[in-house]
Amino acid sequence: MMITEHSTIIKAELPVGDVHAGMEVFYNPVMASNRNISILLLNSIENTQMNICDPLAGSGIRSLRFLKELNKDKIKQLYVNDMKENFKEVFNVGLKLNKLKPKNVSLFNQDANLFMQEHIGFDYIDIDPFGSPNPFLALAVARISRGGIIAVTATDTAALTGTYPKVTPRKYWAVSLKNYLMHEIGLRILIRKVQLQGIQFDKALVPILAYSKDHYFRVYFRNEKGKEKCDELIKQHQYFLYCNNCFNFKTSVYNKEKCSCGKEFVFAGPLWVGKLFDEKLLEKMVENNPFPEEQKFLELMLGEAKVNQVGFYDLHEIARKLKVDPPKMELALKKLKAVRTHFSTTGIKSREKQSSFCSKN
DSSP states (O other), X not given: OXXXXXXXXXXXBOOOSSOOTTSOSBOOGGGHHHHHHHHXXXXXXXXXXXXXXXXXXXXXXXXXXXXXXXXXXXXXXXXXXXXXXXXXXXXXXHHHHTTOOOSSEEEEOSOHHHHHHTOOOEEEEEEOXXXXXXXXXXXXXXXXXXXXXEEEEEOOHHHHTTSSTTHXXXXXXXXXXOSTTHHHHHHHHHHHHHHHHHHTTTEEEEEEEEEEETTEEEEEEEEEEOHHHHHHHHXXXXXXXXXXXXXXXXEESOSOOBOTXXXXXEEXXXXXXXXXXXXXXXXXXXXXXXXXXXXXXXXXHHHHHTSOOSXXXXXXXXXXXXXXXXXOHHHHHHHTTEEEETTXXXXXXXXXXXXXXXXXX
């Protein structure tokens, strides 16, 4: 069937039932937002004349949209790969449907890791797999150039958010936490895992945009070379401590402490406790956004970026604990000098000291 996503037409099938890696080439409409934001981000950064790598191209929709929607100075060479047998045929059909005859596109039909192993010097690599990105991280990090961007998607959110707590240490080298904070904690665990892949090669992978949406996590890292920068990243790998009794939370280099209320903290991590957003980049993305359906989400993250806090408060969870009606969101935001968070429709990040929240609700 013919499918249109913004400027681009492809011939593909919609998935029937749950999506899995064994399926033939298909189009996943849920990930249209993921692709929108990748185009907007690339058009909002200063990098130009990039060697762009799409090693897990699937239907090829992302790369086709790159060709049509990225600014003319962005692409030096576009490397598009997928191991499905008919991938080249599918992608060439897409080129014809969109009346594209680019000279700067190289097509490959290989295992993603083999493909990346045989090429060097990519300025942008998009890792967008089914499930965990783990199998592709080592080579993506090895092949990213200085100042380059690695985009990583993880759809195995159950392994990161505490649904399968035994899986998290094995796959992501950390302990998860199953409560209302699980999506932020899972995202920060993922960030640290990717950073560790780079640190061993003196590559400091700094998040410039990291978020949780629909059924996936998405992080964009800028590669900054240098031992000192890597040392600074390591200092921001800490534990998240949470009190089930009073909802107090904090970050710490230790995973065993007592809360001020006298109860023992539970912990998650180690995880990334640094910033999730480059505020200036987000401001530019909000200003230049051509996708109306993404505007509220982008503005929400921009507001969140103004409060650099690890963790958030959920008004409904606190009200349930205290057996009272939850306060109106706007009143809570004003009284606590807080902002909304994209992690929860009932969550806020407060400029107030964390331990003071419950006494002010």
